[in-house]
Amino acid sequence: MKNFFRKNDRYILLADRLFFAFLIVYAIIMIILTIISFVNGIILTGAITLILTIISVPIMYISFKLIISYLIDIKLIRNKLYEDENQDFNIDLIDFYDK
Numbered sequence: 001m002k003n004f005f006r007k008n009d010r011y012i013l014l015a016d017r018l019f020f021a022f023l024i025v026y027a028i029i030m031i032i033l034t035i036i037s038f039v040n041g042i043i044l045t046g047a048i049t050l051i052l053t054i055i056s057v058p059i060m061y062i063s064f065k066l067i068i069s070y071l072i073d074i075k076l077i078r079n080k081l082y083e084d085e086n087q088d089f090n091i092d093l094i095d096f097y098d099k
Helices: 007-039 043-079 087-099
Strands: none
Touching: 007 087
């Protein structure tokens, strides 16, 4: 995996990990806000927040994964143009997407 993400491309892997951490923090904060709304008796706001959290987290995750796959495709095309050896990168890509 280290050979696949070298030089300026190592930020793709870092961005994936940071976004996943951000998504977890976002979901926790939204759930806490939902609980606070329900406890304070603001049922409608709590319900709307809960529904938007349930909808937004998967949409953000899928959108970011599409962006990351787009960047990896650009990297593979660039490697082919510059005739860089990328035969083992398919295995690395499978490992990257499977986690």
